[in-house]
Amino acid sequence: MAATRRPSRRLREDRILAAVLLAPALLIIAVVTIYPLLHSFWISLHAWNLMKPKEGNPFVGLDNYINTLTDPIFLDSLRVTIIFTIAAVVIEISLAMGIALILNRKFIGRGLVRMLALLPWAVPAVVNGIMWKWILNPSYGALNGLLYSLGLIDEYVIWLGSPELALAMVVVADLWKETPFIMLLLLAALQTIPKDLYEAATVDGANVVQSFFRITLPLIQPVLFVAIALRTIWALKSFDLIYTLTAGGPSNGTSVVGYYTYIKSFVSLQLGRGAAVAYIMTLFVLILVYIYYRVLYRKVEY
Amino acid sequence: MKRTFSISLFILVVFALLVSACGTEATPTAEPTQAVVEPTEAPTEVPAEAPAPTEAPVAEPVTIRALIRPDEGGNVAKYAAQFEQETGNKVAVDFVGWAEIHDKTVTTLASGGGGYDIDFIPSANVVEFASGGWFEPIDDVIPADQRDQWLQTVLDLYTYEGSLIANPWYSGGAHMAYNKDILTTAGVDPASIKTWDDFMNACKTIKETGAAEFCFSPSAKYPGEFYYNVGSIVAAMGGEFFDADGNPVFQDDGMTLKAFQLMKDGIDNGYFDPAGVALDDYETLIEFGTGKTAFLLDSTWSVTNANRNPDVSQILDKVGYILIPGEGSQTSGGYLYAGGLGILKTSENKEVAKQFLQYLTQEEAQKQHAIDGANMPTRVALFKDADIATAWAGFETLADQLNYGKFPPQFTWFEEWRRSLATATQEVMTATKTPEEAVQWLVDETNRLKAQ
Numbered sequence: 114m115a116a117t118r119r120p121s122r123r124l125r126e127d128r129i130l131a132a133v134l135l136a137p138a139l140l141i142i143a144v145v146t147i148y149p150l151l152h153s154f155w156i157s158l159h160a161w162n163l164m165k166p167k168e169g170n171p172f173v174g175l176d177n178y179i180n181t182l183t184d185p186i187f188l189d190s191l192r193v194t195i196i197f198t199i200a201a202v203v204i205e206i207s208l209a210m211g212i213a214l215i216l217n218r219k220f221i222g223r224g225l226v227r228m229l230a231l232l233p234w235a236v237p238a239v240v241n242g243i244m245w246k247w248i249l250n251p252s253y254g255a256l257n258g259l260l261y262s263l264g265l266i267d268e269y270v271i272w273l274g275s276p277e278l279a280l281a282m283v284v285v286a287d288l289w290k291e292t293p294f295i296m297l298l299l300l301a302a303l304q305t306i307p308k309d310l311y312e313a314a315t316v317d318g319a320n321v322v323q324s325f326f327r328i329t330l331p332l333i334q335p336v337l338f339v340a341i342a343l344r345t346i347w348a349l350k351s352f353d354l355i356y357t358l359t360a361g362g363p364s365n366g367t368s369v370v371g372y373y374t375y376i377k378s379f380v381s382l383q384l385g386r387g388a389a390v391a392y393i394m395t396l397f398v399l400i401l402v403y404i405y406y407r408v409l410y411r412k413v414e415y
Numbered sequence: 416m417k418r419t420f421s422i423s424l425f426i427l428v429v430f431a432l433l434v435s436a437c438g439t440e441a442t443p444t445a446e447p448t449q450a451v452v453e454p455t456e457a458p459t460e461v462p463a464e465a466p467a468p469t470e471a472p473v474a475e476p477v478t479i480r481a482l483i484r485p486d487e488g489g490n491v492a493k494y495a496a497q498f499e500q501e502t503g504n505k506v507a508v509d510f511v512g513w514a515e516i517h518d519k520t521v522t523t524l525a526s527g528g529g530g531y532d533i534d535f536i537p538s539a540n541v542v543e544f545a546s547g548g549w550f551e552p553i554d555d556v557i558p559a560d561q562r563d564q565w566l567q568t569v570l571d572l573y574t575y576e577g578s579l580i581a582n583p584w585y586s587g588g589a590h591m592a593y594n595k596d597i598l599t600t601a602g603v604d605p606a607s608i609k610t611w612d613d614f615m616n617a618c619k620t621i622k623e624t625g626a627a628e629f630c631f632s633p634s635a636k637y638p639g640e641f642y643y644n645v646g647s648i649v650a651a652m653g654g655e656f657f658d659a660d661g662n663p664v665f666q667d668d669g670m671t672l673k674a675f676q677l678m679k680d681g682i683d684n685g686y687f688d689p690a691g692v693a694l695d696d697y698e699t700l701i702e703f704g705t706g707k708t709a710f711l712l713d714s715t716w717s718v719t720n721a722n723r724n725p726d727v728s729q730i731l732d733k734v735g736y737i738l739i740p741g742e743g744s745q746t747s748g749g750y751l752y753a754g755g756l757g758i759l760k761t762s763e764n765k766e767v768a769k770q771f772l773q774y775l776t777q778e779e780a781q782k783q784h785a786i787d788g789a790n791m792p793t794r795v796a797l798f799k800d801a802d803i804a805t806a807w808a809g810f811e812t813l814a815d816q817l818n819y820g821k822f823p824p825q826f827t828w829f830e831e832w833r834r835s836l837a838t839a840t841q842e843v844m845t846a847t848k849t850p851e852e853a854v855q856w857l858v859d860e861t862n863r864l865k866a867q
Contacts, residue, residue: 163521163525163547164521164524164525164543164544164546164547164827165546165547165827166525166547166548167546167547167548180867250698251690251693251694252690252694252698252701252702252705252707253701269690271689271690271692271693272693273692273693274689274690274692274693274845275845275847276845276847279693359693360636360637362636362692362693362837362838362841363635363636363692363693363838363841363842363844363845364838364841364842364845364847365838376831376834379517379518379521380517380830380831380834381828381830381831381867382521382543382827383867
């Protein structure tokens with residue numbers, strides 16, 4: 114009886130080997146992820162001003178969280194972030210789905226089109242921001258030049274001149290960059306769906322729309338969940354595009370929470386506040402992803 | 416067991432080697448001052464005509480590290496090379512652009528200096544950077560009996576809690592330039608523009624005659640544009656933003672309201688380019704350089720380069736300068752900026768660093784800096800230098816502008832306040848808020864920031 118409870122020598126050896134093999138990775142994760150995570154939470158409970166080392170870092174409890182949640186600029190940033198995220202995620206998923214469905218069909222030059230469609234995703238976010246800054250320049254931007262030469266506008270538009278239009282342009286720049294990745298995920302999912310399901314549906318008289326909603330959508334739901342969750346998280350933590358394209362302006366109209374966190378941490382140098390904002394957003398993201406999981410995630414069986 | 420032991424041992428050895436390899440690589444970064452013990456090249460003999468150092472030459476050549484913005488790269492490289500040749504010490508400079516230098520400096524200071532000996536301190540961040548006590552007092556670099564050779568306002572700016580914490584390197588500020596052709600076409604005499612009312616009348620004439628698409632483009636994209644829009648306009652009108660304790664007073668003298676109203680009127684009447692809300696000071700320079708606007712309110716570098724740099728301007732030698740218009744008895748005004756070089760307390764080569772500071776800010780180096788880099792010097796004598804005056808058309812007017820200027824207030828929360836001012840300015844320009852609402856909002860914001 115005792116022999117059955119005690120693991121065999123070989124099993125013990127394997128466990129030791131596994132522990133040794135995992136140790137370096139665990140050590141690295143502990144140093145670069147777990148420690149900063151805990152330390153930043155510790156910072157968020159203190160008045161931690163980078164430029165006032167003489168004043169120390171007194172414990173302030175939840176003051177940083179309370180001050181953040183009552184800061185009208187933060188609440189405005191949260192509003193902008195939610196609008197940006199909803200607009201970006203909804204349009205990107207719809208657009209990516211459409212492109213993926215097209216690229217999933219056979220046509221001449223499909224490989225080339227697939228490759229070209231992925232190019233924007235390969236552009237670094239900062240480069241994307243700078244590129245769109247040039248495209249949208251009110252005096253010599255390419256977009257104004259194009260629309261004017263096509264006769265679609267009578268005078269040059271100040272694309273980043275009002276909070277609403279600037280936010281719309283930020284969404285456009287984000288769409289251009291991020292849609293290819295979602296398209297790639299969805300395309301990969303589409304290619305796993307057995308063709309005979311569609312053939313059977315066609316035999317049963319189902320049209321294209323019915324096939325999409327009854328076969329395609331349910332079967333790619335796990336990937337769709339991943340795509341929506343990833344894009345939501347990325348959109349909520351957007352920073353580089355805003356930093357390079359609009360600097361949060363005009364009138365804070367494009368100041369998302371990621372940018373607000375940067376301002377608090379590296380402009381105001383209030384690391385405690387910055388850490389508190391980051392934790393508030395983390396909590397927000399966790400709740401959102403949990404909701405997504407409950408609503409969207411389904412185990413798929415063919 | 417033997418197999419497990421062998422594999423485990425192998426992994427541990429590999430891991431240990433990796434860690435030790437990382438440690439070896441990291442050493443120069445973590446402790447860069449170690450590098451100074453061993454010079455990277457043989458010391459050269461100090462020539463007899465080398466500038467007299469403040470102390471006896473150090474016995475062992477060292478390497479000093481500096482963190483500086485790249486705009487002065489040519490000047491720094493030239494004089495660093497001379498310094499190296501004459502003293503045998505090496506100078507390693509990390510250039511960091513304007514957009515990143517604030518954040519880079521903050522993290523460098525907070526992490527114990529990052530191995531740097533010399534750090535660039537912009538005028539906007541003197542108190543912010545100095546409040547941590549990271550900078551070495553360098554009063555001996557400019558002895559008391561030589562202080563009258565330097566611009567007093569800049570010396571005062573870089574004096575923190577009674578000690579000089581940076582060697583003034585260059586100065587500058589907001590200036591007003593105009594396109595001579597446009598004003599001639601419109602029949603506007605630039606000498607007649609003394610007040611902001613005169614300015615708006617000139618804009619009206621320019622608009623009516625169609626001499627230019629716009630009279631003026633106020634850059635308002637970034638908080639730093641404070642110098643080139645409402646900030647300098649308020650200063651030129653004689654207004655103040657704060658009292659000595661940092662309490663907002665701009666709602667009392669009416670000048671901020673008037674400046675906001677001026678921006679609104681300019682845009683509503685089609686005098687000012689509304690695109691300015693999304694443009695930075697470089698982009699408004701480009702606009703001015705293409706002849707789209709008649710006036711330019713911009714930095715010393717920008718207004719000078721509008722007249723002589725074909726890369727940014729198509730109106731070379733057609734640019735004139737006037738004092739920024741004033742208000743009532745106030746002739747002119749505007750905000751100034753400066754650059755200084757401080758020595759970190761963590762530096763292990765303070766004396767060599769001081770020598771280099773003196774070398775880089777000596778009269779000849781500043782003169783070349785002014786001629787090549789289009790920045791004003793910080794030595795008084797150079798404001799009457801014939802070579803600089805020859806190199807810069809309109810140098811007298813530009814230099815005169817500095818007499819009316821002042822430096823922005825030095826509060827630790829000023830950087831964030833500038834952001835709020837930029838937001839208020841943008842809201843007026845986009846008609847999101849009325850000038851009155853913008854002033855009230857800014858008062859509330861100022862009190863909130865101050866209370867944090």
